[in-house]
Amino acid sequence: MLKQNTINDVRGAMSPSKKADKINTVLKDRSLWLDAWHRLKQDKIAVVSLAIVLFYAVVGLLSAMGLLAANWNEVVGPSYAPPSADYWFGTDFLGRSVSRKIISGTQVAMSVGLISSLIAIPIGVGLGACAGYFGKWVDEAIVWFYTTFSSIPSIMLLMSIAFIIQKFQVEISEVFGANFDIGLFAVFIALGLTSWVGLCRLIRGEVMKHKNREYVQAADALGAGHTRKLFKHILPNVTHIIIINTSLQFQIAIKSEVILSYLGLGVSGQPSWGTMINDAKEELARGVYWQLLGATIAMFVVVLAFNILGDALRDALDPKLKGKS
Amino acid sequence: MFKFGLSIVLATAFMTIGCTKKKNYDEKVLLRNVKAKIKGLDPVNAGDTYSSREISRIYEGLLEYHYLKRPYTLQPNLAESMPVVSDDGLTYTFKIKKGILFQDNKCFPEGKGRELKASDFVYSIKRMADTRNISTGWWLLDDKVEGLNAWRDKYSGKAANYSDEIAGIKALDDYTLQFKLTTKYPQFLYSLAMVYTFAVPYEAVAMYGEEFLNNPVGTGAFMTETYKQSNKIVYVKNPNYRDVFYPSEGAPGDKERGLLKDAGKKLPLVDKIVVNIVPESSPRFLSFENGDVDFSEIPKDNFESSVTPSKEVTEAFKAKGIELEIVPDLDITYIAFNHDDPLFKNNLKLRQAMSLAYDVGRSNELFQNDRAVEAQTIIPPGIGGYDKDFVNEFAKYDLKKAKALLAEAGYPGGKGLPTIVYDTLATTLYRQSSEFFKKCMNDIGVNIEVRQNTWPQLVDKTKKRKAQMFGMAWLGDYPDAENFLQLLYGPNAAPGPNGSNYNNAEFNKEFEAAKVMQPGPERAARYAALAQKVAMDVPLIINLHRTTYILKHSWLRNHKFSSFEHGNSQYYAVDMDAKEKTIKSGVLRMNHKKATAKVD
Amino acid sequence: MSDLLEVKNLCVDFNTPEGVVRAVNDISFTVPQGKTIGLVGESGSGKSVTALAVMGLIPNPPGFISGGEILFEGTDLVKSQEDYMRKVRGNDIAMIFQEPMTSLNPVFRVGDQIAEVLILHMGMTKKQAWDRAVDLINQVGIPDPSRSALKYPHEMSGGQKQRIMIAMAIACEPKLLICDEPTTALDVTIQQQVLELMFDLQDKYKMGMLFITHDLGVIADIADDVVVMYRSNLVEQNTCENIFTGAKHPYTKGLLSCRPALDRNPERLLTVSDFMEEDGSEIVVDDEKTIKVDKVYNVDEEKNPYLLEVNNLSVHFPIKGGIFGRTVDHFKAVDDVSFKLRKGMTLGLVGESGCGKTTLGRALLRLLEPTSGQVIYDGIDITALDKKELKGMRSRVQIIFQDPYSSLNPRMTVGEILLEPMKLHSIGKDKIERIEKAKWLMEKVGLKADQLARYPHEFSGGQRQRICIARALAVNPEFIVCDESVSALDVSVQAQVLNLLLDLQEEFGLTYIFISHDLSVVNFISDEVAVMNAGQFVELDQANNIYLKPKEDYTKRLLAAIPKGIPKSLIEGQA
């Protein structure tokens, strides 16, 4: 019954590598992520905010590598010079250019968002998936763990974690070398360890829902093991939640850095929007508004972009829309 | 549902549209703001300057500093006269004034304040030695009074028996008190003017127990009416207060400034004192400008709008009737090297280079608005041992010489020198000053890594000798240069006050000899020589002696700033009619331009 | 007597991202006073949209009425203002919807929800409206009406909730009652009672009724005239009698013939595609195909040996209670069931919702751990196998689920879905061979081989069910459990899938257990039928014995409730 010729022409005629992707295209010629990208592209504002986010990421990267605004520490004019042609955002108490500090501050903001998410995602998704998938006592234990974690106000957790890191300052600086910025490291860990609970709850609920869906039971009937069911079937259907949640978590991290530096747990040694806004506490009284203005605008644009992007991603990635097309 | 919700929102929103509180002017009230929360009103653990200031409004000691005379001179307060000192300088005998009453309180029989007796002092000083009170003042008399340490160790950790007699402190009769010291200790008299040794009634301690710190019972001019430890304290006059009169002579120039107008009047001169606790500096100063408080220091960022470069009040403030008082403080700020670290210990050239690279003048300009005096030695102006003509060659800013010295120290241009960790506090002011220090050191190639700490963490680090370099300030406990020189005294190393762990045998020997001398010009010369000699060894980067700038409203009278403000509030007076006129005129509300226009 | 409702050349369009879609194209029909018009068609035919158009309830963005008139007692509803429509809705025209479970507001008592429409339109006071509501609840046949009125929707069964919907609809004695698939979600016995209730109420209130359904059986029982819609067009309109005796349009003919009926048991069902080409042109059907051949139940000992033996199988779910959540009682989903099944035969499992048929199907495959009993498959006791051995058995036993939308992983292409089972059971040496097998499987189930790269959401419900069958076949199974595999499909598509299952059974000698609540479907496909109720087998016998000579009265009641599919006018004629 099988049509013999189809097998030969596939096997003989082409070189192995070409043959491989010929086969693969038979199975899958475009990914759903591409569809989502096309949908996202239709939303003009979303594209603009994505561009803004990428622009900030590039600026952050360049300043991290020292290619951009590395000379933020250089005195360029009198202290507290108001904004003028040569200093767009004026100068700070030492006479350093505020606009350079803003650019260099992008590095802190973006790294805080990125690294705290990189810490929060694996924990949140890992625990959430296990709780949702295995259920019974595993679920009980993980639910108990994150209820305990979330019942302590997050500000207390942030403070105490930052304390702990500063307590081990001496040991850490031996490991990472003296000029390693402990303050920033404390912010990363503190934010990372307190922001995973929301994601964990979301993933647990979603995995539980998908576990009972019939395509997973069908895989079960085919003899698929736990790992295959979880990683090949359930998790791909849940990744869109991770993406949407991360974009929201990013902007929360950026805003928390300001509060942390107010509590004295923030960055020291390099400029950050948080410290600039905090300096403004006293400066505002003497009419020095430009450092506050600059930092606030810089943060406003990127946080707004993240918010809009978060909503747009939800519409583009949400399978409900795709399922009913 | 909708209408109901809307009405609730509008009602509460309208209620909070906001209105400022109406003010009343009939009662004579002294209003002031304070930076830190008051820990408690128990003399034995006064802790910081803010708590001691509040405690000294209620309690009194044997001696006190004269309100007006400068330099600060001790005078008897509860004691009738200065003590009779034995020839070997070890026995001090005091006579107590008769008829001094504690304020009325329910801890006394029928609530009536009883008369102060010599035995009260024996009890109070023993309380300071009692380990269970964890007194912050115990260092004053540690190993100084015969039998006191023995008594302390005997009851360490247990309920102390106060009737257990000790040789060092004895009430010979109701009105005579005798101290026997173990060593010559001229600073002993100062300790009797400090809050830790103030008289405390045993009945109050017995009755209130652990809550005694919130129920003060003293002999002073005021007593507490309401006491919200983290928000506000209101004092009222103590009816049992004995007759104390405003001094008729003071320091030269006081008469011209009208400080002797109320001479001879019975104290206190105000009916009530209201102390508000406002941690943030900008709201604190804004409430002064609004007239909500009678006087205030000037935060760094409000200096330009308050004081002209020639150190006078700006035209706008003059128009508002605001006056300025400038008083040097018994204070020294410095950046310490941790001499445990070999990098600094045996490399004098490196220390000299870093000291020269630090631009003290610019730091004074940036952070003290040029108010402070550039320090030459560790001894501040205003006390014996300060020589205003001495110039410390390593305290000035000389980049070229600094670079040369750094090269001689073995690190040309900073090459080979590891990154130095500088620990500072996390407040905005300290973070900015550490960034300034980092910039100065970068100018000669020395790389600094700034680490932020809360105050306890910084103290913890310095006491455990883990801080490589750190900024520190020292406020004098009493007007005696010994209190400053002991910062470099070897045996005082951490956890003692010598955070730099500096240990110079020769200096230690000379210091031990000088500190036991009786106060006088000879001791002052000895102190000066000692300080100048040790400065050449650059034990730390000397920085500034800060001066206090006080802005006073027109209606505040007799205010003279003192580093030892114990009980001074009884001398202040408030002209309520002048206050009402100025506030109602709205001149305070006018912004700077309009106010000055009004003057011309 | 003028017509109650006259729909003239009605057109309704929807704005979609891919442009304007016409959902209803030039429909005209009339609903006379006291008469019932059946509007029949499959999903996507536009029948519900027509109903919503009459009520003016088309969701404004994205839908809109683009042409035609809806005359209700002379006035054109399309042109009238919103507040006029509001006075008409619920008062003169009332509507009943399909999903009773979600159509009532969960947080209000049912009595209040009925009283609300009375207060709104009849100006009654609260007290009067409540009493009238209790009376209406009584009229729709709900026991203890005064107490039931105080109940919340979740405290009532699906059937009772539908009765409440009916009470709410007839509260203001409307002239026209529109019912959009009111009984589709109900079990067949309850469906019968609800239909009778609606029938009596129609007589009592002389209401015109527009009855929308996809089930021709129901139409025959209740409709006077019938309107047939297909892909937003009206293809045929006639009296019920004429439609059933001599349908003219090929689609109607296809629709009539593809419905399995109890009294006849053809070898294969004719489907719409046998009567009509894709573009709508007619195919002349030769008689041979329409011959009704009664399937003969012949058992050949060595061709059909016993493959599956189930002894005293039970599945009990613990019910938690008390403070510490101890199990207080057990819900006996499957209670001591025993039967044997021969190779190549099909056992039908039929029963109302909640009778335990699905649980039994899952327990057989140990997708659900049975509490006790044995399942011996080809001599091997499946219940005793451990995890690893069970995996080996998986290739021999497979399952096909009900909901096409949730039984395929939306993130995997059809090719990947078909290759997964082969990889798991290492069928085929390498990828190329597996792809060939996948292509072969696609053709086997009637789909195009070049669609392997497509995603599930790009296929229709029927096509997805075919992919599920292909996935099951990928492991060359011998025994397949079909759990309500066709219930979610339209009648015409249902017929094609049933035919496919029968073809595959013949070609590969497959053994089926076919689970369904639809007796006529079970009758068509099964050799033997087991009727289940409350976890137990009420009756187990050959298919036609069950239907012709039912022994147990539960089975009898079940059979009686199935709509005959013969217009009542004919039955009256014959009786």
Place this chain on the structure above:
Amino acid sequence: MNGNLNYIIRRLIYLIPVLLGVCFLIFILFNVVAPDPVNMMLGKHPTADQIIEVREQLGLNKSLPAQYLDIVKSAFTFDFGRSWATKQQISTMFMNGAIPSLTLTIPAFFIATFSSIIFAVIVAYFRGKGVDLFIRVTCIAMMSISSLVYILVFQYFLAYKWGLFEISGYEYGFPNFLYYVSLPILIWVVLSLGPDIRFYRTLILDEIYQDYVRTAKAKGLSERTIMFKHVLRNAMIPIVTYTVVQLPFLLLGSLLLESFFSIPGLGDMTISALNASDFPVLKAMSIVSAVAYIIFTLIQDIVYTVVDPRIKLQ
């Protein structure tokens, strides 16, 4: 009714391990790992032997399990001993701190919740139209500015420049505290409008697309009655449960508002405890807010059954 009782008891029993877990987490964070505060307590001149005596008195040398048991005991008795920094009785500090905090947070919370529900209903009612878009955009924009900036700008302009409000401070007693808390309340409301409106809007929209709304329309009800009677009544279920969960955090007050406006509430107390490494106070604050959170999750379950007839306590 006994069904509910069983449920409540079971929930309470379930909460005990959570409380033990919280105590353990606090124990790790503050006892095992926290730096040594003793030096700080002894002021400028600590002597070596004095430090040892103090460690003994503060119970720092107790065995770790003993310290853990102290925490657990304090979680039930609320007797937290004395603060290291100020030697005050912590429970009295709480009493003094609770009143100012609550006078700020309770009115602020209810004004914010009510106004955001009203706005959310308006936005849902006019969904898709201009009003909806405008309010949503302003919400996102308002959320994108850090809360600290709002505090600084509002305090400087509203309080100092135009003198509309008291700059800082606090007075106990009914009419007086209003002058001091009105500006912080205004800031709190402005800060929480953004996120709340977005959240409540999604809740209401979820309800609008339900089947019973279509039935209501078919009954001839007007859009307004449907929105306020049917939809809002259903949407209130998630709204009420969401509000109840936020109540425990009102106790903690707003750290920033209290420290900037020197309102001596629990938030301000927390910040000074942080700056003074005053661990008994920080521990006490964590325990109290954790216990409050746990109790309120239980209350939330009960409220859920009261508000939603469908839920039986099982």
